[in-house]
Amino acid sequence: MTKQPKPPVAPVKPVTNDYFGTKVTDNYRYMENFNDQQVQQWVKAQADDFFGNDPRIAKNDPRVAGILLGINTWTKFYSIYEYDSQTNQLTQIQLQPQGKYDAPDDLVAQEIEVRSHDGTMIPLSIVHKKDIKLDGSNPC
Known part of the structure; x- marks a missing residue:
């Protein structure tokens, strides 16, 4: 049996927030920013690893x-994003256009x-909301 290569590992970039006196660290918060070049490269590497190394996966066409x-x-x-491995491009496609309330900035x-x-x-x-203080003075 052929040994499969390991999938790419996401780098750890800790961000610590204080929630009502409790410090919480998230090592992968940066992964939420899909416009980040490093995140896109990691997704590409994951896709290449998954589709390239798993013998159970076959492309539809x-x-x-x-x-x-x-x-x-x-x-x-x-x-929905399209990844083209030949050009190394990740593009958001517009099968479902973004609505007025679909990505609030605040x-x-x-x-x-x-x-x-x-x-x-x-x-x-x-x-x-971005500007709210998480100090217990803003109940839900």
């Missing part, structure tokens, strides 16, 4: 180069973990 990626976040609508999404009553850490998503 061998006459067409590339793949389609669907990406969305808490504050951005579902967008919202921020943060992922944190909070301790439950039994001590288990539970993931929690916080979506809020």
Whole structure:
């Protein structure tokens, strides 16, 4: 059996936020910025690794180069990108045009973990306006 190469590893770039006195570090927050060249290169490497090294994967049409990626976040609508491995280009395609409320500039999404009553850490998503202070004075 042929040994498969390891998939590309995303670099760690820690960002620490303070939530009501609790410091939370997210090593991959930068991955939310899909316009970042390094994020695009990582996605390309992941796609090349996944489609190039997995014998169970076959393209739907061998006459067409590339793949389609669907990406969305808490504050951005579902967008479809086309990656062309021959030109190394990642392009947002307009199958579903962005609407007026699909990517508000004044919202921020943060992922944190909070301790439950039994001590288990539970993931929690916080979506809020950019300028709001997370000091307990702005209840939901």
